[in-house]
Amino acid sequence: MRQAGRSLPEYRDLRGDGDILDAIAEPELAAELTLQPVRRYGVDAAILFSDIVVPLAAIGLGVEIVAGRGPVIDRPFRAHEDLARLRPLEPEVDLAHVLETVRIVVGELDVPLIGFAGAPFTLASYLIEGGPSRTFGRTKALMHGEPELWHQIVDRLADIALATLRAQVNAGASAIQLFDSWAGTLSAADYATFALPASRKVLEGMGDLGVPRIHFGVGTGELLGLMSEAGADVVGVDWRVPLSVARRRIGAGKAVQGNLDPAVCLAPVDIVIKETTKVLLDAGGEPGHIFNLGHGVLPETDPGVLAQVVETVHYWQPGASSGEVAE
Numbered sequence: 001m002r003q004a005g006r007s008l009p010e011y012r013d014l015r016g017d018g019d020i021l022d023a024i025a026e027p028e029l030a031a032e033l034t035l036q037p038v039r040r041y042g043v044d045a046a047i048l049f050s051d052i053v054v055p056l057a058a059i060g061l062g063v064e065i066v067a068g069r070g071p072v073i074d075r076p077f078r079a080h081e082d083l084a085r086l087r088p089l090e091p092e093v094d095l096a097h098v099l100e101t102v103r104i105v106v107g108e109l110d111v112p113l114i115g116f117a118g119a120p121f122t123l124a125s126y127l128i129e130g131g132p133s134r135t136f137g138r139t140k141a142l143m144h145g146e147p148e149l150w151h152q153i154v155d156r157l158a159d160i161a162l163a164t165l166r167a168q169v170n171a172g173a174s175a176i177q178l179f180d181s182w183a184g185t186l187s188a189a190d191y192a193t194f195a196l197p198a199s200r201k202v203l204e205g206m207g208d209l210g211v212p213r214i215h216f217g218v219g220t221g222e223l224l225g226l227m228s229e230a231g232a233d234v235v236g237v238d239w240r241v242p243l244s245v246a247r248r249r250i251g252a253g254k255a256v257q258g259n260l261d262p263a264v265c266l267a268p269v270d271i272v273i274k275e276t277t278k279v280l281l282d283a284g285g286e287p288g289h290i291f292n293l294g295h296g297v298l299p300e301t302d303p304g305v306l307a308q309v310v311e312t313v314h315y316w317q318p319g320a321s322s323g324e325v326a327e
């Protein structure tokens with residue numbers, strides 16, 4: 001459950017209201033923030049406390065994460081000259097703090113740690129727009145108007161994502177997730193031409209490491225078939241598409257991840273349990289389902305409700321020692 005920490009009082013106490021990038025830069029603190037939701041909820045995996053823009057900040061791009069808004073870039077990309085600012089990432093130097101966090105967390109966890117990176121399309125959209133966007137107008141104008149420049153940008157971002165993920169796995173992460181949060185803004189044809197090849201470079205580039213690869217997007221119902229061709233083992237699905245339908249679009253041999261609507265967690269707890277159960281039943285009892293929310297936890301969510309969600313998932317888990325939960 002991404003951003004599960006945000007709803008926790010212990011997270012707010014520890015994190016304070018400083019810049020999140022400063023918190024990420026302190027390994028002991030970032031490790032503790034990673035562990036808090038695992039301790040509180042007993043989830044089956046942890047997700048590293050970092051952010052998709054951290055590698056961009058690390059190569060000196062001037063990034064700030066503005067609360068309630070998202071990442072904002074100092075000098076947005078406009079022209080060919082900007083490419084020079086996208087230098088190769090040297091993870092052991094540039095991301096030394098993040099890798100230290102991974103090592104600390106892995107030493108303390110008894111569940112797997114999921115490492116992650118932003119997919120080239122989503123990162124490019126931040127660089128070109130200068131921040132979050134509703135229309136992705138500048139991104140799409142550059143993509144269509146200057147396809148050669150576009151492909152160079154996403155190719156460099158693919159190398160950065162790949163270096164980030166490989167280093168996280170080498171430091172101890174047991175699975176990786178590629179976050180293409182905003183890919184759902186693209187038509188299938190544009191996704192195939194402008195986003196898929198760079199994401200494939202990242203996911204296929206992880207193949208030799210033998211860790212499960214998860215491919216995440218939001219609003220990607222129309223893209224699931226294409227996303228399943230990008231080289232991941234697991235395809236994330238948001239709440240707009242039932243998992244049984246998603247499975248048909250994704251095809252055999254892949255697992256699915258999803259897909260409770262995070263906003264449903266604001267409803268009365270009995271409704272939340274019913275909706276959670278629906279997701280589990282819709283996954284069809286077939287192997288290869290990672291239960292999670294279709295997007296991040298909303299900060300106003302009651303932690304008690306999330307605990308009930310986790311308990312419901314564990315109750316239904318095949319082979320779970322459900323006796324104590326069932327009574």
Ligand code: CP3
Nearest residue numbers: 002003020047048049050051052067068069070179181296
């Ligand atoms: O889930 C976790 O808490 C683990 C770490 C994590 C963060 N960001 C920390 C964070 C992960 C996996 C991310 C990924 C991320 N960051 C994505 C991809 C996943 C997705 O949600 O689509 C994206 C698009 C970002 C960029 C980003 N960072 C946004 C849009 C925001 C929200 C801004 C806001 O305040 O509404 C952030 C900030 C951010 N990153 C927070 C956290 C816990 C929340 C603010 C905070 O605690 O300071």
